[in-house]
Amino acid sequence: MAAPRVRFCPAPSGWLHVGSARTALYNWLHARGRGGVFVFRIEDTDAERATTESMQGMVAAMRWLGLDWDEGPDVDGPYGPYLQSERAPLYAAVARRLLAAGVAYEAFETPEELAAERERARAEGRPPGYSGAHRELSEERRAAYRAEGRLPVLRVRTPDEGEIGFDDVVRERVTFAWRDVPDFVILRADGTATYPLANTVDDLAQGITLVARGEDLLASTPRQQHLGALLLADDGSGRSLLDAALAEVGFPARPTDWGPVAAYAHLPMMVGPDRKKLSKRHGAVAVDEFRRQGFLPEVLVNLLALCGWSYDGRTEQLSVDELVRYFSFERVGRNPALFDADKLRAFNGDAIKALPPEALADRLVPYFSAAGLVADPPGTAERELLGRLAPLLSERIQTLAEAPPLVAFCFHDEVSYDDKAVAKHLKGRAGEVLDEALPALEEVEPWNHEAILAVFDGLCEKLGLGRGKVMQPVRVAVAGTAVSPPLPETLAVLDRATVVERIRAARALVQE
């Protein structure tokens, strides 16, 4: 069997959200796991909603996730263009031929009339789909409508009876009754193509073998199958209607062995905590938001993979390579998938812990820049400091964005003291502790955490205090807060002069 060709084709409105990202991922995994081709197509046929910012955002999000494409924006490929806005001539040519062939017809109802009709149907308990009223309009009627200033849409006529079935890797055999599939619009009144047309044409023109998409598109499959058959049928010239249209507008021809879409995979809906289709009102749903919150792309990918798919039910933390090896649509379930944000955090924390310190430091850079703690790009000393902090941060953060606040005091010249920490720890014998710690730390050699710990232990013995009583005042003096990474290590990361200066300054805050 030939290598699979799959695609991801978002409409560029808004950000790439996790539901779409999951669809993209499954397609990508399928392609990468079996030497296939991953096509990234932008479905910007709806000028009302599509924006270039959104498109750029989606491209960036895909890159960040590591989902690279073989054909698509910035990459090109043999069956482009990959922006539907640039494929308008093809859709128009196909539509003309469909009209000429008598399988599509002009319908003159206005959007308002159709909406009113839908409303009426709903109120009367009838199915709200288009009635087919303009199927057989006479030449005169059409002229009359035009004279009224009406512009027609182009609709494709669907069969009135019988049923259609297709194979779905997730849902097995799916069938629909044709009487439940109303005639559908392929060209808007302004002449632009709608999703059923553009999507069907492109899947065929780009040789897509498996269409994997959200379950919300399941019901549109019959009409796309129908249209697809129309496009691939011989138009009387010895080639298919699609091939003729392709040639007419000078688009790349299709290899002769390309057939119709062989199979579908309709993915279970991703839902929010309220069990409704996941959307912006459920909070963080944009991939970019997860990036900003400090999640590792490979972990997001891992969790996304688990939304509807599982490997064996017990192995859940999987690397991208493992996902590529193990993923298959056969193991995709049919029940709605709820994105488990808690598990994402937990897995992210695990992945951070598993990162070598230098790698973690690299990943932290953008977050420290964003927090204004280091320059962008960071200076040599800043980057070096991050490198020494990384091992201390590693086991106490779950997201990269949690790191900066934890060690901000290492980057500020002035310590900002937390009132509660001061009140709680800079009192009683704290003055005594600081007075003893100061000279000891000024002299200790070498300036490393082992020696510093020895200093504290010496103080404990001398003052007859526990480590907590000794270290907390120093911690507050140096960090300004009662919580910080382990103290000896933290002090060792800072230079001695800074530590000494801070202890001296904090001495004045101690309430005797």
Added chain:
RNA sequence: GCCCCCGUCAUCUAGCUGGCCUAGGAUACCGGCCUUUCAAGCCGGCGGCGCGGGUUCGAAUCCCGUCGGGGGCACCA
């Protein structure tokens, strides 16, 4: 209203060609140990087959019904 899908611990799920399931894993939560704060780590615990029938020696697994949830029925995709 019509068509389609789904229903296992708090959450995500494995299991669903019936017995290996006194239902497994993960996350969350609770407890213990460790401990210089916060974490981390280790050990332990809590906790579920929506409901009702049926088939069967035996059902989470098959059938019927019921209830609940979701998706679709656009000149959006």
